[in-house]
Each structure stands twice: as C-alpha cells, then as structure tokens.
Amino acid sequence: MEYRILPHGGEKISVIGLGSAGMHNADDAEIERTVDEAVDAGVNHFDFIPSEAAPLAAMGRALGRHRDQVHVQVHIGALYASGAYGWTTAAEPAIAEFEQRLKALGTDYADFGFIHCIDEDADLDRVMNGGIWDYAQARKADGTIRHLAFSTHNLHIARRLLATDAFDLAMFSLNPLYDYTDESEYGRGEAGDRMALLCEFERASVGVSVMKPFAGGQLLDAAQSPFGRALTRTQCIQYALDKPGVLTVLPGVHGLADLHDLLSYFDATPAEHDYSALAAMAPQSREARCVYCNHCQPCPAGLQIGLVNKYYDLARVGDALAEEHYRNLEKHAGDCVSCGHCDKRCPFGVAQSTRMAEIAAYFSA
Numbered sequence: 001m002e003y004r005i006l007p008h009g010g011e012k013i014s015v016i017g018l019g020s021a022g023m024h025n026a027d028d029a030e031i032e033r034t035v036d037e038a039v040d041a042g043v044n045h046f047d048f049i050p051s052e053a054a055p056l057a058a059m060g061r062a063l064g065r066h067r068d069q070v071h072v073q074v075h076i077g078a079l080y081a082s083g084a085y086g087w088t089t090a091a092e093p094a095i096a097e098f099e100q101r102l103k104a105l106g107t108d109y110a111d112f113g114f115i116h117c118i119d120e121d122a123d124l125d126r127v128m129n130g131g132i133w134d135y136a137q138a139r140k141a142d143g144t145i146r147h148l149a150f151s152t153h154n155l156h157i158a159r160r161l162l163a164t165d166a167f168d169l170a171m172f173s174l175n176p177l178y179d180y181t182d183e184s185e186y187g188r189g190e191a192g193d194r195m196a197l198l199c200e201f202e203r204a205s206v207g208v209s210v211m212k213p214f215a216g217g218q219l220l221d222a223a224q225s226p227f228g229r230a231l232t233r234t235q236c237i238q239y240a241l242d243k244p245g246v247l248t249v250l251p252g253v254h255g256l257a258d259l260h261d262l263l264s265y266f267d268a269t270p271a272e273h274d275y276s277a278l279a280a281m282a283p284q285s286r287e288a289r290c291v292y293c294n295h296c297q298p299c300p301a302g303l304q305i306g307l308v309n310k311y312y313d314l315a316r317v318g319d320a321l322a323e324e325h326y327r328n329l330e331k332h333a334g335d336c337v338s339c340g341h342c343d344k345r346c347p348f349g350v351a352q353s354t355r356m357a358e359i360a361a362y363f364s365a
C-alpha cells in the first residue's frame with residue numbers, strides 16, 4: 001500500500017480507499033471479509049455510505065473491529081429511513097442518522113465528519129443556517145468529529161465551502177469522463193476550471209478523496225463509455241492520483257472480487273498505469289493541457305516533466321509549498337535543452353519544450 005499525508009493533521013491515508021455504494025450486492029459475511037481483507041492489505045480509509053441500508057450493520061461491525069487502524073468518513077445529511085439511501089438538509093434527521101452511524105461503528109468519534117453532498121446554493125444555505133453547520137462545528141470542538149469535510153460535485157459550492165477555512169478534506173467526483181465531456185450531471189464544470197479547483201484545494205491544504213473514479217462504471221465498459229473505448233480501473237485510479245490535492249481514491253466496491261481488482265493496481269506494470277490512451281478519446285477541440293501523466297518520459301536532461309508542470313500550475317494559484325517543492329527538485333525547467341522529445345511524445349498535444357521555457361521564466365522572475 002502507498003500512503004499520502006493529510007495536510008491538516010498528518011494522518012497517513014492509503015491511496016486506495018473503499019467506497020461502499022455497491023456493498024448491498026454482498027451478504028453480511030462477504031461484507032465483513034471485504035473490510036477485513038482490505039485492512040489486511042493496508043487500506044485505511046473508508047466511506048461509510050452504502051446506497052442501501054442493508055450493509056450498514058455488517059460494515060459497522062467490521063470497521064468497528066479495526067477502529068484504531070482505519071479512518072471513516074461519516075456523513076451528516078445521509079438518511080436511510082426508507083431502507084435506501086436518501087438525503088436531507090434538515091438538521092434533526094441528519095444529526096440522528098450521523099449519531100446512529102457512530103453507534104454502528106461502536107465508537108464515539110468520526111475521523112471525518114462530512115457536510116454531505118451539497119450541490120446547490122439553496123441547500124448550502126439551509127445547511128449553514130438550519131442547524132447542521134452549528135452541530136458540525138460543535139462536534140468538531142468537542143472532538144466527536146476529528147476533521148471537518150464536505151462532498152460536492154459543484155465547483156462553485158466547493159469554493160464557497162473552501163472560503164470558510166474550516167475543512168481538512170473534500171470529497172470530489174473526478175474521472176476523465178467528467179473532465180472531458182458534458183455527459184454527466186456529476187461532472188460539472190469545464191476541464192480547466194476543474195483542474196484549477198484541485199489546485200485551490202492543494203493550496204488551501206485541503207486533501208481530496210475522490211468519488212466516482214470510474215464514472216459509476218461507465219468508463220470501464222466500451223459500450224457505455226462516451227469515448228467508445230474502455231479504460232481500466234488502474235488507469236482511472238492513476239489518472240485521479242496524479243491530480244493536485246488528491247490523497248485517496250474511493251471506488252465503490254460490491255464485495256471481495258472488486259476489492260481484489262482494485263488492489264491489482266499495485267502489481268500493474270508502468271505500461272498498465274499509463275492512461276495516455278485517453279488523449280485519443282478526449283475531444284481534440286479542448287485546449288492542450290499537461291495532465292502530468294509522464295507519458296513523455298524519459299527526459300534526456302533528467303527533468304521530472306509531470307511534477308515540474310504540476311508545481312508550476314500550483315505555484316501560479318499561490319501555493320507557496322508547491323513553489324518550495326519545485327525549488328527543491330534536482331532539475332528545473334531551466335535545465336531543459338529543448339530537444340523536443342517530450343513534444344513528440346505528448347499525446348495531449350502539449351508543446352512542452354515551449355512550456356518549459358515559460359516555467360523557467362516564471363520561477364526566475
């Protein structure tokens with residue numbers, strides 16, 4: 001397992017976590033084994049919000065057994081009164097359900113207490129003024145919630161919540177389908193603005209946990225994918241993990257077979273991690289933009305091309321830490337000898353040698 005560090009708090013978060021949206025497809029014994037095996041494999045980040053109520057007890061039991069080893073995302077605003085997942089901005093039922101989830105975990109704290117799935121201004125206003133926000137802050141103050149977090153698909157809402165300066169983690173939908181097409185209501189915002197938001201998360205030291213990394217499975221199936229071709233789970237996970245601010249990717253699993261598929265990410269070859277095939281699928285009309293995939297490596301001058309570009313994008317939105325990381329690199333954009341290798345290799349059409357000159361000028365200014 002690989003881990004990344006939560007900027008506010010310093011916890012080590014596994015780069016692959018587990019979502020529970022499909023867990024109702026497994027029986028209780030398999031649910032518990034899935035959690036146990038995931039923990040044995042080093043997975044320590046779990047989202048506790050299945051799409052039906054049925055798996056809640058078994059998940060709670062299994063996560064509770066490993067309570068000190070795992071971080072659990074517990075949401076304020078999810079409801080299971082009808083037996084299926086529901087959603088509310090009303091404080092009373094949201095708070096009752098949140099406290100019920102803690103009981104199911106056999107615990108008195110949530111590692112991450114979530115303002116849950118807010119995509120509209122009016123809903124956010126109700127959360128902020130109707131009791132949920134006050135409750136969340138009070139539980140943060142008394143230690144019931146260790147870190148405040150939020151989930152949204154909406155860039156504007158994410159920015160409103162970021163402006164409160166109160167959050168340590170954001171759950172955001174991220175995958176190539178949402179970035180490169182307008183095919184889903186969950187993929188709101190133009191690709192460049194979505195990337196800018198990720199840079200803003202990183203600048204604000206707010207970690208990102210990724211939901212819907214496979215676009216609900218659409219990207220894994222050529223017949224369903226708007227690109228007409230399928231990507232693999234490993235490619236989608238790598239795509240998300242390469243983005244600024246991202247700490248962990250949480251695919252929803254249906255049980256053990258899905259868990260095993262996810263964990264094969266760590267045995268995959270570099271060629272299997274390479275998602276540059278996406279360039280041939282994404283609309284050519286989009287502006288050429290470095291996605292940090294490193295398909296253009298190796299650079300004969302020894303530059304880490306993806307990393308140089310990522311730090312540059314972050315520095316330009318005011319991330320001082322990224323600027324420091326850039327300066328600590330062994331090779332800098334000014335070391336580029338304009339050989340043109342990366343220009344020829346980049347499937348996304350980035351004129352990287354020109355961009356290296358731009359980056360060098362920026363950092364020397």
Ligand code: SF4
Pocket residue numbers: 289290291292293294295296297305306309342345346347348349350352
């Ligand atoms: S220049 Fe192109 S190939 Fe190289 S890291 Fe950026 S997007 Fe990938």
Ligand code: SF4
Pocket residue numbers: 298299300301302303305335336337338339340341342343352353356
């Ligand atoms: S153009 Fe510059 S960055 Fe690109 S491969 Fe050549 S030396 Fe490396």
